Amino acid sequence: MRWKRAVGRVFLAATVALTGFVGAAGPVGEGLGGAPGGGRGPMTLATARDLTGYLGPLLADWNRERPGEKVTLVELPDSADEARSQMITELRSGAGRYDILNIDVAWTSEFASAGWIAPLEPARFALKSFLPPVVGTATYAGKLYAVPYVTNAGMLYYRRDLLDREGERPPRTLAELERQARTIAPKHGVGGYAGQFLPYEGLTVNVAEMVYSAGGSILGDEGERVTVDSPAARAGIGFLARGVRDGWIPEAALTFKEEESRRAFQDGRLLFLRNWPYAFAATSGEDSKVAGKFGVVPLPGIAGPGTSVLGGSNLAVGTHARHPASARDLIAHLTGEPVQRRVLTEGSLPPVRASLYEDPELVRSFPYLPALRASVLSAAPRPKSPRYEQVSLVVQAVTHDAMAQHQEPGAAVRRLADELAAIPRRG
Template identity: 70%
Template sequence: MRWIHAAGRGLLVLAVVLTGYVASGAPAGGAHGTGRGPLTLATAGDLTGYLGPLLDGWNRTHPGEKVTLVELPDSADETHAQMTTDLRDGDRGRFDVLNIDVAWTSEFAAAGWISPLPRTRFPLDSFLPPVVDTATYDGELYAVPYVTNAGLLLYRKDVLAKEGVPPPRTWAELEEQAKTLAPKYGLDGYAGQFLPYEGLTVNAAEAVYSAGGTILGDEGERVTVNSEAAREGIGFLARGVREGWIPKKALSYKEEESKQAFQDGHLLFLRNWPYAYVSASGKDSAVAGKIGAVPLPGPDGPGASVLGGSNLAVNSHAGHPDSAARLLAYLTGERAQRQVLTKGALPPVRASLYDDPELIRRFPYLPTLRESVLAAAPRPKSPHYDQVSLVVQAVVRDAMTGHETPAAAVRRLARELAAVSHR
């Protein structure tokens, strides 16, 4: 869930440990407790410190349903491990409501760990449309979108202005400027998040999607990656390392390392989440006032980002269902969503905030981010997403390091994903 930071730190992961919810939204009673009561909310690192004050607002007005904040590890893998271990216990456990990474919704729903939610109880029509799809599985709503995200191409607008060229809209333009302009100014060309972890899965999926391909279909039951589009997308990344406009050091970059390289003035182009724009615009940044942001490029024009962010879901064995539903509604309300952006630097799911002139003045990338979110797609949906991601990371890593051709990598990817989907 570092993909929010996704903008707090790669993605703020909020695992809300609340006591309860049922599909109807009515008080549950019975074996798992009453409808309302105290709540516990766990997060994988509130690095901007916005969440405590936001929850203070809830606690002041809901004295019988106070939320206790608990922090899980900052690592997405460790957070996932703690959540799944707790959920597998089969009883109420520690985690009643979870703010899960958007890629985990299918896994948690298919396992029966989280309950379906009534669409009518939440303002889904007020959200950016693509984010709702990340919260569904098999046609049902299993979570409520809380924070969204989409990758952007950050660039040195001072360098491009001196050269009299616009920011790249295609891969060819990106490659040309990364190869020719970057060395002229003593810069590396382009970087993303290429260490073998979730970030590499995201970067690889974006390359495949931008070329018009897909990885999985039918909720993970069908493997669709064996295509010319996938070969083109993975080939784009592999070619960058081979030709040098993606520096080899970028093979060790996660969100923070890549952001720091750009912020310290070492990169011409960077694929990252919007938080990197905010950080690189700060007073301690070597490139403050010198950066711009555009949608990710693709083969023939703007490409496609992968949706980041997190969704609020409720443990199937939760104890205080009505309080859970009320808190979910509170956290996705307009006022709280505004604080998610202004205090947490995280992209909200409420569409109206992207058109707010005051917010656009403070966060100039908002119109570009809105455009990117609307054109974005979820990561491959699968009940075995954690295994899917590991396969993508390993195979794409071998292609980028030259151990396998893009064509061979795609064939291997199809075989290994088929083995995962049939488990």
């Protein structure tokens, strides 16, 4: 099956929450920017390093068909932080070296607020064909500043064999998850639950998912309001802190990123794991102790399915792009259905086109697609803010302290609200 053959590629995709790339045939025409008939010519496309190796052939197809608008790929470091830093340095210079930028969905507000990327005409792109929640990651202040290219959503991996032995179904609520992690896992000598709990961007995602799934939020009004001081936030952060305190979240999980957590589940050391879709292929490989013994469902919430945080990347046109009309055409191409299909089949990355999630052939090859579709449809963006990097660092520091039992959850939420309120809103 394709998802098994893709294990080698997908193993490298633990950064998939922050990177991605692919395209499809879209209509050619003028969008915003540039005089009619102008703004066309060669382009550069900047992205974090393409770890899966599928992007080069996609762009080669474009270059053969449109040699006068050849696109050159500029690969930055695969670290999201380093890629972002290099993009910002170039954009601040105003040199216009990058016509198109493949940016993490969490960077849209920051880049738009700073004036580094140009607004786009929504009618130019087939946004109604996308999974609806992903479009929200590409907007800021009521305007479209990018086009969704690759999406992602967290899902719950569970040991189907162990739940079957106990006559249990996978949890739909956080209370069920806690009960099963507390009572079933010890019977089988495994840890109860883990996610990505090291203080880095993954922890911000995990915490936001818990707060959202409990019915709360972290920021409102494009980062203008701090909304985290709520019973929902105390419940979500309390869930994580209580898990470590009571032992059904292993203490080792406080050091987990995507790959460490995947290996723990793959090696048979966990009953439940929160991770991205990329983990499905690797966990189904020949070296996995749980291959054929696990399942995937949407994350649980308070009274039913929870809310995942959207990952993935968006394509934006730089404000100083040399050839913005060609850049918009390339974005339409890369987000059209034919190329989006290749994003999935060749890159093993979740596409943004809704129809692909219900394609019988694709579902046979990628069995997690129905659960992923449900997760994306109920998902929400990370907190929007022009100062997102600072927001994320605060969330990581405070919530890790709570999980490490250095601060009780109620006090941690109050501290989180105070520190978020101290971050400048603009500039």
